[in-house]
Amino acid sequence: MTADEPAALRDLALDVAREAAALVRERRVGGATVADTKSSSVDVVTEADRASEDLIRRRLLEARPDDSVVGEEGDDHSGPSGVRWVIDPIDGTVNYVYGLPEYAVSIGAEVAGATVAAVVLNAATGTEYVAARGLGSTRDGVALRVRPSPPLAQRLVLTGFGYRTDVRAGQAARVARLLPRVRDIRRMGSCALDLCHVAEGSADGYVEEGPNAWDWSAGSLVATEAGARFGLLPGGLAAELGETGRKVVIAAPADGWDDFVALLEECGFVGRNPPSEVE
Known part of the structure; x- marks a missing residue:
């Protein structure tokens, strides 16, 4: 190229x-x-x-x-x-x-x-x-440029939900654990736009287990070129349901990545295996 x-x-x-x-x-x-x-x-x-x-x-x-x-x-x-x-x-x-x-x-x-x-x-x-x-x-x-990451308790986090009832139930349980630990959570309805909102500083992070490549391919580059990190990590819910192929999609400003991922691990979004892809 x-x-x-x-x-x-x-x-x-x-x-x-x-x-x-x-x-x-x-x-x-x-x-x-x-x-x-x-x-x-x-x-x-x-x-x-x-x-x-x-x-x-x-x-x-x-x-x-x-x-x-x-x-x-x-x-x-x-x-x-x-x-x-x-x-x-x-x-x-x-x-x-x-x-x-x-x-x-x-x-x-x-x-x-x-x-x-x-x-x-x-x-x-x-x-x-x-x-x-x-x-x-x-x-x-x-x-575009991401906003500097505030402390975890002051971060606005975007998320989404799947369409199967068992997946939604597991995602909802994890969101319930995360909600008291951050400023608030929003569910907007488009993975691609959620990633762009992180890029423009309208949110401090994004997490969702299960989106497909067409959901995040373009938005991931918009986010990383604006100073975010993006990752496809082992999903805690996927392990729980015995579905090893599904990943959790995460994006956050680079300066807040490590503590955000650690918090998501505590709340069950992320499995305990090494990440498969991180940019």
């Missing part, structure tokens, strides 16, 4: 995300139509999810036909270039269905398993979070 390719991938992702976000907004006029469910009756897919992903895949492969593409709603496409696009056509679909303005088009470009370019575009508000590896991250063109 040449030195300027992350910027070129970022710019392509932004052009495509803008087009997809316009489609998503247009389809929201008059209400969103639920087309199907996935892991449970509350894990919904809309027609706009499918149309957005179809558009993103088509535009990316028109521009770069040798790339690979993986997305939430469609089949994987393999190409020989070494670049893999990881896309979520609407991250925060339930918010989209209910008209809550916290849902995003998320597009990340990976090389050798690491995200090198990213766009998370809030389709409801038009806010654009953009990053390229080594070149920083921005919100609507303005450079």
Whole structure:
């Protein structure tokens, strides 16, 4: 990869995300139509999810036909270039269905398993979070930087919940342990945007067990380029349920990472094995 390719991938992702976000907004006029469910009756897919992903895949492969593409709603496409696009056509679909303005088009470009370019575009508000590896991250063109970490008791933490009832019960128990130890907890409904909120200093940390790569690929780079650390660690709930493949996703400003992770271990979010990936 040449030195300027992350910027070129970022710019392509932004052009495509803008087009997809316009489609998503247009389809929201008059209400969103639920087309199907996935892991449970509350894990919904809309027609706009499918149309957005179809558009993103088509535009990316028109521009770069040798790339690979993986997305939430469609089949994987393999190409020989070494670049893999990881896309979520609407991250925060339930918010989209209910008209809550916290849902995003998320597009990340990976090389050798690491995200090198990213766009998370809030389709409801038009806010654009953009990053390229080594070149920083921005919100609507303005450079982002995490806020300095206050003491643990003064930190605002973002989280999310899965769709299976047993997973939700375990996550809720862990949140109940964490809540008295921090300033407060927010559940906004989009992993990608939660990571961007850490990047812009609207939150002091994020933790959730179970998000998929398309949920966090783009947002993780926005966060790390703004001075956060990001990690996929062994999940305490996964071990409890005997599901070794699921990880807990964590992001926090670098200066507050160690004590935040230690607190999450105490509250049962993180298992006791060494972390699998930390940036």
